[in-house]
Amino acid sequence: MRSLCFHHKPGLSRLFGVCVLAVLMASTSGCSDTEVPPPDPAEARPGGDATTSIIPFPALDKVTPNLPDDERPQFYAGRALAHQPWVKAPTITDARDGLGPIYNARGCLACHIRGGKSRMPDDSETPLFGPLVRMSVVLDDAAAMTAAANSHAGVIPDPVYGDQLQTQSIALLHQLRQASPVAIAEQQQVAPEAYAYVKWHEQAFVYPDGRQITLRKPELDLRYVAYGAFDTNTRFSLRNAPPIHGMGLLELIPQADLEALADPDDADGDGISGRQNRVWDARSQRWQAGRFGHKANRSNMDMIVASAFANDIGISNPLFPFQPCTEQQPLCQKQRNGNNSQGLELPDNLLRLVTNFTRNLGVPTRRNVDNADVRKGRPFFYTSGCAACHQPGYTTAASSAQPHLGNQRIWPYTDLLLHDMGPELADGRPDFAASGSEWRTAPLWGTGLMGQVNGSKQYLHDGRASSIEEAILWHGGEALAARQRFTHLSAAERRYLIQFVESL
Numbered sequence: 001m002r003s004l005c006f007h008h009k010p011g012l013s014r015l016f017g018v019c020v021l022a023v024l025m026a027s028t029s030g031c032s033d034t035e036v037p038p039p040d041p042a043e044a045r046p047g048g049d050a051t052t053s054i055i056p057f058p059a060l061d062k063v064t065p066n067l068p069d070d071e072r073p074q075f076y077a078g079r080a081l082a083h084q085p086w087v088k089a090p091t092i093t094d095a096r097d098g099l100g101p102i103y104n105a106r107g108c109l110a111c112h113i114r115g116g117k118s119r120m121p122d123d124s125e126t127p128l129f130g131p132l133v134r135m136s137v138v139l140d141d142a143a144a145m146t147a148a149a150n151s152h153a154g155v156i157p158d159p160v161y162g163d164q165l166q167t168q169s170i171a172l173l174h175q176l177r178q179a180s181p182v183a184i185a186e187q188q189q190v191a192p193e194a195y196a197y198v199k200w201h202e203q204a205f206v207y208p209d210g211r212q213i214t215l216r217k218p219e220l221d222l223r224y225v226a227y228g229a230f231d232t233n234t235r236f237s238l239r240n241a242p243p244i245h246g247m248g249l250l251e252l253i254p255q256a257d258l259e260a261l262a263d264p265d266d267a268d269g270d271g272i273s274g275r276q277n278r279v280w281d282a283r284s285q286r287w288q289a290g291r292f293g294h295k296a297n298r299s300n301m302d303m304i305v306a307s308a309f310a311n312d313i314g315i316s317n318p319l320f321p322f323q324p325c326t327e328q329q330p331l332c333q334k335q336r337n338g339n340n341s342q343g344l345e346l347p348d349n350l351l352r353l354v355t356n357f358t359r360n361l362g363v364p365t366r367r368n369v370d371n372a373d374v375r376k377g378r379p380f381f382y383t384s385g386c387a388a389c390h391q392p393g394y395t396t397a398a399s400s401a402q403p404h405l406g407n408q409r410i411w412p413y414t415d416l417l418l419h420d421m422g423p424e425l426a427d428g429r430p431d432f433a434a435s436g437s438e439w440r441t442a443p444l445w446g447t448g449l450m451g452q453v454n455g456s457k458q459y460l461h462d463g464r465a466s467s468i469e470e471a472i473l474w475h476g477g478e479a480l481a482a483r484q485r486f487t488h489l490s491a492a493e494r495r496y497l498i499q500f501v502e503s504l
């Protein structure tokens with residue numbers, strides 16, 4: 001992470017609240033002013049004019065209030081496509097069929113409930129529904145990194161199961177839950193690939209002041225695996241669905257600002273590097289920087305939404321024209337794939353309606369900004385080094401396509417960069433240029449609202465943390481020093497810091 005001071009790098013004045021990094025690296029940065037940036041009243045509206053009200057209730061699928069009236073019909077058409085359950089083809093209308101043959105859920109908001117996160121089951125007998133399992137073959141880490149970085153898929157998929165486990169299928173026996181995936185496969189019907197469960201393992205964490213807290217870590221438990229063995233070198237990665245608000249604003253953060261924050265070789269020696277993923281973009285047919293997904297493996301809304309349609313719902317589209325089955329799943333491959341002229345299930349105009357919907361989801365207004373404890377917690381966020389990755393603010397670029405989202409001062413608290421988060425969080429599974437231990441800094445705007453939005457108060461890529469405190473305690477690798485600063489605060493100071501994060 002480079003040190004950025006407004007007066008040293010005037011070109012970066014669009015980034016707010018970064019100068020404080022100097023506190024943590026005073027020896028190397030040359031910035032001597034160690035002040036925590038003064039609170040900015042504009043921060044109460046983290047999405048700028050795209051900030052939504054939490055009255056009468058908080059939700060992360062609310063339209064940005066500044067969307068022009070004449071664009072609202074488009075937004076609501078996209079919203080309908082994101083909300084509706086897709087059905088098996090053929091039906092009388094081809095506007096909402098094409099589900100499967102294998103899939104994870106029938107619609108976007110079945111997983112991103114009210115625009116928020118999905119939910120990891122607390123017990124070991126409830127199958128995963130919104131969270132996903134990704135897979136890929138990793139022979140050895142270096143070879144996998146090279147192969148992943150050079151393939152348009154970003155990973156080497158399992159030869160039989162592909163790169164994502166689909167836990168549902170269109171087979172009637174599955175729909176009625178009358179037979180297990182293995183039994184369905186035996187009856188020569190398209191079977192779900194497996195059912196996925198998690199087993200939780202608890203471990204204690206003891207603070208320097210002696211206070212103890214229990215952390216839990218998930219272990220993946222696959223049952224009724226229907227298409228034979230996985231490759232012996234296949235690795236698995238559990239992913240909770242992140243919230244989807246403010247996506248259009250994140251897309252408009254100037255690329256130069258993110259590049260300026262990256263410090264791949266840790267040239268300033270502060271222990272925090274941060275780099276951009278480099279991913280294939282099927283729309284532009286070019287390699288681009290990655291911003292979206294837990295490993296920043298998608299460049300923009302087109303790519304993340306199109307891949308969600310294809311892999312999560314089984315809806316082929318111009319950017320991901322294939323069903324989610326491999327050649328080793330012939331029954332699945334034989335099912336019909338779309339009836340439009342290109343043989344696709346979702347034409348480009350409908351895909352664009354859904355990307356437009358996700359772009360225009362506003363960001364909830366902050367809560368308790370003037371609360372005394374929240375105000376006390378804010379400086380600890382900076383002095384603990386959280387802002388080194390959870391970069392507070394930006395000004396979005398002007399946009400001819402989405403003028404209302406351009407030139408907004410926003411406060412997402414992320415650098416959208418990949419950071420090595422240490423062995424405890426690692427999944428050992430490279431994705432494009434991201435290594436097996438790198439994750440994208442999670443945006444913190446709206447994070448304190450997750451429980452109220454849909455009951456899913458589960459943090460980190462696999463939902464293992466049930467509170468902000470637990471999430472911080474899992475930080476390792478480049479974030480280890482920040483975690484240690486946090487754990488050495490007094491219990492009251494830690495509480496203030498957490499209350500600040502919950503107010504974002």
Ligand code: HEC
Nearest residue numbers: 104105107108111130239240241242292293294308309312
């Ligand atoms: C089965 C559950 C599921 C369904 C259905 C689903 N998603 Fe997701 N979504 C996820 C998960 C899990 C991730 C994180 C994926 C990863 O990083 O590996 C994600 C990531 C995203 C992101 C990236 C958010 C960020 O912070 O980078 C967006 C945007 C998104 N989904 C939109 C959609 C849309 C639109 C649809 C419908 C076309 C959809 N999703 C369908 C589970 C789902």
Ligand code: HEC
Nearest residue numbers: 384386389419439440441442459460461471478479482486
């Ligand atoms: C080196 C970079 C880095 C530093 C420093 C850092 N974080 Fe993070 N943070 C991340 C990354 C990367 C993730 C996502 C990890 C994952 O999903 O497994 C994350 C996730 C989180 C989450 C979970 C958000 C969610 O929605 O799941 C919270 C809360 C959080 N960080 C708070 C903090 C706080 C508070 C501090 C300071 C004590 C801090 N972080 C310091 C990089 C960092």
